[in-house]
Amino acid sequence: MATPSLFKKITDVQKTSAYSTGSLEVACRAQIGDYTNGTVNIQDVAYDETSSMLCAVGNYFSDGTAVNTGGDTIAAQYIPLVGVVTVNALTIQDATWVLTPQFDSVNIVLQTPNSEQSALVKVIALPSGVSTNWTNETWLAVGHANTDMATKGPGFNAMIAPNSNQTPLIVSVRTAGTTLYESSMEANSRPSWAWTDTGGVSTSNFNPMLLGDIVYSPENDQIVCVGSSVPDSGGAGSAGMIVESDFGGAFDTFSFYIGSSVGGSPNGPCTFRTVSIQETDVAGATVANRTLCLVGGVSNSATINGTGSLWLYQPDFSNAWPGGQPRVKPMATGLSDVSGFWREFVQNTSGGTANDVPTMITAIDKVSDDGEDIYVMMGTSFNGPFMIFASGLSCGATGAPTVFDNEVVAAGVDVKFDEIEWKSLALQGGLPAGITGISTRAALTCIGLTQRKTKAIAGGIVDLSNILPVSSSTGATANGFLISMSRAGLVFNTDVQDNGELPQNTAAFIIVSEIPNNEDDKFFIINSRLGGVAFTSPTSGSMTNIASAQPITNHTAKAYFEYILYDGVDALIAKKLQQLGVRVTITNLEWYKQDILKQGLDLDADFFREWSSSQVGENEKREKLAENYGSSRLQKRAVRTELFDDYNNREEILAEMDRFRQEDPTEDTPYSDEVADTQEEKKIEKSLDDKIRIENLVDEETDNQNKT
Amino acid sequence: MMLFCLFVLIIMGVRRQAYDFVIKDDGSDSVNALEQFVNKPKSIFTTNDVGSTKGKNYPRASTSINQFITVEAMGSTPGFSDSASAWTPRGALNLLVENTYFYNQPDGTWAEGLTGTASPYPQSVQRQRSYNSFPRVYFDENTNYDVTYYIGNSIVGIPDVFIADPFTQVVPA
Numbered sequence: 031m032a033t034p035s036l037f038k039k040i041t042d043v044q045k046t047s048a049y050s051t052g053s054l055e056v057a058c059r060a061q062i063g064d065y066t067n068g069t070v071n072i073q074d075v076a077y078d079e080t081s082s083m084l085c086a087v088g089n090y091f092s093d094g095t096a097v098n099t100g101g102d103t104i105a106a107q108y109i110p111l112v113g114v115v116t117v118n119a120l121t122i123q124d125a126t127w128v129l130t131p132q133f134d135s136v137n138i139v140l141q142t143p144n145s146e147q148s149a150l151v152k153v154i155a156l157p158s159g160v161s162t163n164w165t166n167e168t169w170l171a172v173g174h175a176n177t178d179m180a181t182k183g184p185g186f187n188a189m190i191a192p193n194s195n196q197t198p199l200i201v202s203v204r205t206a207g208t209t210l211y212e213s214s215m216e217a218n219s220r221p222s223w224a225w226t227d228t229g230g231v232s233t234s235n236f237n238p239m240l241l242g243d244i245v246y247s248p249e250n251d252q253i254v255c256v257g258s259s260v261p262d263s264g265g266a267g268s269a270g271m272i273v274e275s276d277f278g279g280a281f282d283t284f285s286f287y288i289g290s291s292v293g294g295s296p297n298g299p300c301t302f303r304t305v306s307i308q309e310t311d312v313a314g315a316t317v318a319n320r321t322l323c324l325v326g327g328v329s330n331s332a333t334i335n336g337t338g339s340l341w342l343y344q345p346d347f348s349n350a351w352p353g354g355q356p357r358v359k360p361m362a363t364g365l366s367d368v369s370g371f372w373r374e375f376v377q378n379t380s381g382g383t384a385n386d387v388p389t390m391i392t393a394i395d396k397v398s399d400d401g402e403d404i405y406v407m408m409g410t411s412f413n414g415p416f417m418i419f420a421s422g423l424s425c426g427a428t429g430a431p432t433v434f435d436n437e438v439v440a441a442g443v444d445v446k447f448d449e450i451e452w453k454s455l456a457l458q459g460g461l462p463a464g465i466t467g468i469s470t471r472a473a474l475t476c477i478g479l480t481q482r483k484t485k486a487i488a489g490g491i492v493d494l495s496n497i498l499p500v501s502s503s504t505g506a507t508a509n510g511f512l513i514s515m516s517r518a519g520l521v522f523n524t525d526v527q528d529n530g531e532l533p534q535n536t537a538a539f540i541i542v543s544e545i546p547n548n549e550d551d552k553f554f555i556i557n558s559r560l561g562g563v564a565f566t567s568p569t570s571g572s573m574t575n576i577a578s579a580q581p582i583t584n585h586t587a588k589a590y591f592e593y594i595l596y597d598g599v600d601a602l603i604a605k606k607l608q609q610l611g612v613r614v615t616i617t618n619l620e621w622y623k624q625d626i627l628k629q630g631l632d633l634d635a636d637f638f639r640e641w642s643s644s645q646v647g648e649n650e651k652r653e654k655l656a657e658n659y660g661s662s663r664l665q666k667r668a669v670r671t672e673l674f675d676d677y678n679n680r681e682e683i684l685a686e687m688d689r690f691r692q693e694d695p696t697e698d699t700p701y702s703d704e705v706a707d708t709q710e711e712k713k714i715e716k717s718l719d720d721k722i723r724i725e726n727l728v729d730e731e732t733d734n735q736n737k738t
Numbered sequence: 739m740m741l742f743c744l745f746v747l748i749i750m751g752v753r754r755q756a757y758d759f760v761i762k763d764d765g766s767d768s769v770n771a772l773e774q775f776v777n778k779p780k781s782i783f784t785t786n787d788v789g790s791t792k793g794k795n796y797p798r799a800s801t802s803i804n805q806f807i808t809v810e811a812m813g814s815t816p817g818f819s820d821s822a823s824a825w826t827p828r829g830a831l832n833l834l835v836e837n838t839y840f841y842n843q844p845d846g847t848w849a850e851g852l853t854g855t856a857s858p859y860p861q862s863v864q865r866q867r868s869y870n871s872f873p874r875v876y877f878d879e880n881t882n883y884d885v886t887y888y889i890g891n892s893i894v895g896i897p898d899v900f901i902a903d904p905f906t907q908v909v910p911a
Contacts, residue, residue, distance in 0.1 A: 033820045035895035041765040342909070359909040371907050379905060402900050419900060428908055441911045451902035481769040483897035518900035521822045549768055583763045583894055587827035589782050589887045590859040592756040592811040600751035601806035601879060608876060614808050616752055 034516035035484040037581030038525040042552070044121045045533040045577035054086075054113065054576065057127035064096035064104075064131075070111065071559050072574045073151045073498065077119065078168050079546045080158040081205045084119035085169040086576060087112055087150035088558070089498075090131070098133045107140040108147040108500075109133060110173055112201060112208050120545070120552065120578050130208040132201065135175040135215050141195030147498045148175040150201060152243050155546075163251045163277040169203040170211075172241040172255050174497075177214055179237070179260075182223060186237070187264030192298045192495060198222045198241045198257060198273070212284065220283060228274060228285040229351025235262045236269055236288050239299065242327075242497050245307040249318035252277060252347045256302035256325055259288050267292055268299035270327050272358070274345045285346065287356060290329040290339045290363050298495025302327035302339070306396040306405060309348075312424050312434050320436040321348035322423060324405060326391025328494065329364030338388030338409050338416070339364035340371050342425060342445055344438035355440035359425075371445075375418075380452035385412035392472045392492055399544065400478030400485060400517045405447075408473035410492060415465070415472050417457040419519050422448025453519050457487075460522020462511055470494065471509065475541040478517070479551040479581060485515040486553060486581070490539025491560050501561050510540035510557060514581070533557070533577035545578070552580045754810070757782055757885070763893050772893045779832060779851075779886035788834060788886055800882045807877035809833065812852055812885070813859030813867065820891045828890035829854045833875055835883050840875055850888045 046052040049068055058070045069091035077084050087110070094106035110132040117126035136148050150173035156164055164170065177197035180188040189195045200212030214221035222238040241257035252275045259271040269291035273284050292300045304326045311320045323343040330337045344357035351357050362370035376382040388409040395406045407418040426434035428442035457473065458466045465471045473489035490510035493499045512532055514523040526532060532540070537557035545552050557575040594616065596604040603622050604614045612618050759782040763772055779788050783799055801807055812833075817826025832851030833840035841851045858865035877883045 032892065033822050033825050033895040034898040035892075036822060361907055361909055374907060375905055401897060404900055419902065421900060422904075428910075443909045444906050445909055446904065446906040448904050449900060449902040450905045451900075482894050484895070516822075516895075516898045518898040520898045523822065550765065551769070580765045582765045583825070585825050585827075585893050586760065586762040587815045587829050587887075587889055587893070588761075588859055589759040589814040589829065589831055589885075590756065590812065591759070591782060591831070591885045592754070592809075594808045594810055595753040595755060595801075596806040596808070597751040597753065598804050601804045604806040604808070604876075605878065608806075608878075613874060614806070614876060619752070 034518075034521045035482050036514045036516055036521060036523045036583065037479070037482060037484060037486070037551075038514065038523055038583050039529070039581070040526055040531050040555075040579035041582050042550075042580040043531075043533050043577055044123055044579075046125070046575055047123050048575070049573040052573065052575070053123055053125045054127060055573065057113070057125075057129055058090060061127070061129045062090065062131055064092040064094070064109075066091040066093045068573065070574055071149070072113075072556055072576055073149060073173075073558055074153050074171075074541065075543045075554050075556055075576060076153045076155040076169055077543065077545045077554065078155045078158075078205070081168060082119060083168070083205055084115040084122070084125075084554075084576075085112065085153050085155070085171070085203050086115070086556075087153045087171045087173070087201075088574070089147055089149035092131075096131070096133050098138065100134075102138045104133060104136060104138045105140050107136060107176055108149060110135055110148055110150045110175055110199060110201070112150065112171065112203055114203065114205065114208075116205070122576055122578060132175070132199070132208075132213075135199050135201075135213045137176050137178050137195075137215060139178065141176055141178050141189070143189055143191040143194055144176065145192060145500055146174065146194035146196050146240065146496050147500055148196070148199075149173050149498050150199065151241075151497055153203070154244055154246055156246055157248055160248050161246075161251050163275070164202065166204055167202040167209075168205050170244060170246070170253060171201045171203060172244045172257075173199045173201075174240045174257070175199045175213065175215060182214075185235070185262050187262065189260065190264050190266050192266060192296060193239060193258075193260045193268055194299075194496070196239050198238045198255075200241070200244075200255070222284075224283060225273070226276075226283065226285040228272070228287040229346045229356060230354040231287060231351065231356045233259070233286060233288050234291075236260065236271070236291075237262045238271055238273070238286060239268070240271075240301060240497060241273070242301060242303040243305045245305050245323065247307060247309060247321055247345070247347070249309045249316060250321060250345070250347045252345065254305055254307065254323050254343070254345055255284075256305045256327065258299045258301040259286065260299070266295055268296070268301070270300050270302035270325070270329065270339060270341070272302060272305070272323070272325060272341075272343050274347060276347065287343075287358060289341055289358060289360060290327070290365070292330045292365070296330040298328070298330070300327070300329045300339075301497065302341070303497065304391060304393045305343075306394045308396065308423060310436070312436055319348055321345050322425065322436060322438070324394050324396075324423065326394045326407060326409070327364075328390035337364040338362065338372060338391045340391060340407075342438060342443070349437060352440070357438040357440075359438055359443050359445065361445055375450065376452050376454075382452060382454070383413070386416070386452075386454055387411060388416040389469065390472070390492065390494055391416075392474055392489070393476070395476045397476055397478040397485060399480045400483045401480075402478070402517050406473075406476040406485075406487075408476065408487075408489070410469055410472045410494065411454060412469050413454070414458045414467040414469065415454065415461065415489065417453040417473060417519075418450065419453050420447040420450040422446070424448075451519070456519060456522065460513060460515070460524065462513070462524045462527045465490075465509065465511055474539055475543070476515075477542050477544040477553060479544075479553070480547070481549065481551045482581060483517050484581075485517060485519070486512065486542050487515045488512040488540040488542045488555070490537070492539070493560060499561050510537050512540050512542065512555060533575055533579070537574065550580050552578050554578050756811075759887060761889070761893070769894050776889050776892055779888045782831075782885050782887050788884065799884060801877050801879050803879050805879050807883075809875040809877075811857075813857040813861070814852075814854035814887060816854040816858035816865050818853075818855065822895075825895075826891065827854065827893070830888045830890075831857070832886045832888065833883065834886055835875075835877065835881060839886075850890065851886065 072088040153171040174196035197214035269288035391409040538560035830851035
């Protein structure tokens with residue numbers, strides 16, 4: 031096949047630079063009083079095309095001197111951070127950062143258990159001019175923050191490991207400022223305690239804990255978030271959580287639904303880590319009442335043979351849940367589900383083994399910018415990074431035949447992908463050495479490049495228990511990867527990785543983020559840490575880094591054209607040689623010249639005199655010829671013909687005058703010019719002389735007669 | 739990036755000159771601009787399409803009175819391969835004298851020209867010209883001429899299409 035579109039290098043790399051002179055680090059030290067040097071850790075970025083600004087979210091480690099708006103001193107802990115690049119987002123080494131630590135989102139005392147870092151982990155840019163519910167917002171970010179569950183009142187008990195004392199955090203970010211939108215800690219925001227049950231479906235006294243991802247519904251102007259929840263009454267159990275907004279109703283708030291709950295003694299909480307959205311009917315038309323969300327995550331980190339979860343969710347704001355019946359379908363609960371999607375498709379259909387079934391779904395990216403429309407499902411498996419390509423998602427109530435209408439019902443549902451392929455083996459074969467075959471490595475993001483019609487895919491180390499762990503045994507550095515993948519996933523290319531072109535390849539993982547409608551397909555590369563490995567001794571290698579880069583192939587084609595130009599007399603000789611059938615070369619040309627000289631055609635001074643004479647003659651001929659053709663005559667004086675309108679019959683008048691002059695015996699000579707006057711005078715004089723002479727003759731004749 | 743270089747060696751009324759033309763996907767040109775160069779003969783002097791009226795400031799090359807040109811050599815990047823790991827342009831050079839191409843098909847129709855594989859540039863031990871001497875091509879005075887470069891393979895590659903089997907999962911109530 032022809033070369034699939036791929037990029038093999040990156041160029042024009044603009045980055046925040048290294049510790050300690052990078053623009054982000056410098057801004058943190060200048061703007062955050064409690065900042066611990068080298069601890070800023072960016073987890074996600076989103077570029078707003080309208081304002082040309084970039085929003086980066088993550089966290090940093092506070093040194094324990096921060097004071098919240100209530101005047102309380104905050105103990106040393108991770109603080110969620112929002113950073114907006116207001117100027118030079120694409121030349122980020124010169125960026126102007128506006129940093130907003132979310133002091134009020136965290137409990138002033140660091141709670142136990144504390145396995146999850148307080149952080150914002152995902153951010154999305156809202157489409158400009160679309161939202162009315164978030165008219166003033168440019169970005170929405172989600173994450174979680176340290177809280178004390180036991181202090182929330184009756185019915186709330188202290189957290190038990192592996193869960194963490196965290197509460198969901200939703201932050202709206204504007205180009206001119208940041209609002210703590212949803213926090214259980216900040217008095218003026220709406221806490222998750224007040225969230226209701228979606229569609230009236232009981233959440234069994236579960237309480238929201240983490241948020242890992244967010245998507246926006248342009249058709250409904252609502253959002254869907256996913257994360258994790260824990261029982262109010264305490265315990266080690268947990269459940270994946272899907273949150274949707276209910277704006278525009280009687281009470282603007284959020285509601286949530288739980289799924290894939292686990293009990294017993296899991297190693298980590300059950301978490302939905304990723305969500306993607308589509309809003310089309312089966313004919314492909316964009317509609318508001320056929321919103322489908324594909325949710326992925328992990329249900330438990332201890333169960334072998336599959337803990338990755340996959341749910342199909344239809345929000346209540348899209349299709350109202352009837353009579354307390356959730357429009358949710360667990361395609362794979364992850365709990366060793368023998369009839370689940372992974373077993374059916376990966377093992378029974380695609381020929382994978384039990385170790386190929388995903389242990390976690392890290393991301394489901396719906397990639398369409400490259401001209402295809404593909405769900406790229408990424409995650410981990412015991413055999414290494416996991417990936418599935420799927421397109422054409424539709425569903426319908428199970429029947430004979432099933433009518434696919436993209437409506438999720440409480441009864442059985444057929445979930446169909448028009449095209450789907452298990453890509454894990456291809457991905458593992460295309461990854462750099464050292465990443466393939468490791469169960470804690472996964473792709474984390476996939477973006478489509480509009481101009482080149484190809485994909486970029488990035489990832490690295492993931493923690494199977496936490497989204498952003500406080501400490502992680504898998505938090506080693508230098509495991510991030512960025513590879514180029516053809517649009518359909520047929521070909522992978524690691525040149526960027528292998529050639530060391532990444533702006534920084536020493537971080538735990540790499541994610542990529544697109545720059546919408548960029549004509550050069552530039553995108554952002556974010557290097558991040560997974561755990562708190564370098565917080566006490568920052569080095570350049572463990573610094574978080576944000577870079578923009580342009581993909582290229584470096585394909586080069588050259589052409590060469592060499593010729594000899596013979597000018598002047600040499601051209602005449604060259605032409606003579608051609609007429610003689612002799613090949614025109616410099617050697618032959620010189621030979622011909624020498625041959626002419628040998629034949630005695632040397633020139634002496636007489637030749638130049640003859641030549642000069644002939645030139646004079648030729649010039650005269652040319653001038654004569656030019657005169658004959660009128661080119662050297664003086665121009666006639668311009669005549670303003672409008673002045674002679676009264677003399678339109680001038681020719682007739684002149685002809686008449688001529689005729690009169692010819693017939694007039696006294697007017698037979700020119701009458702108006704000097705010659706004529708002279709001639710006239712001579713005629714008159716001659717006439718007088720004749721008369722005098724005749725009179726004299728008459729007198730003489732008379733005298734003679736008198737004599738005789 | 740498109741680059742033109744002109745090398746000149748002058749001996750009285752005789753000048754040996756060479757054009758070095760480079761097109762490269764190095765980020766300085768958009769994907770669209772690069773792909774405009776593919777699958778059609780383009781002038782290496784102007785990068786225009788043959789016969790294009792674009793850019794009146796770039797007329798076709800021509801010899802003036804008392805000028806005579808002999809083509810000494812042509813060459814381009816060799817190779818026909820279009821694999822993901824080893825891309826080559828599948829390029830060919832042709833000469834256009836007035837309205838006639840020098841390299842034509844046997845039936846007189848247009849041909850891509852002298853391929854880079856037949857006449858590679860740059861030459862190396864493994865890549866040598868297949869001609870012992872270059873064909874005699876002369877441009878007499880007052881002759882319009884052009885040198886066209888044809889690239890057969892897409893410079894950035896051709897996007898593949900996702901084709902796979904369907905799958906339906908029945909999720910019970």
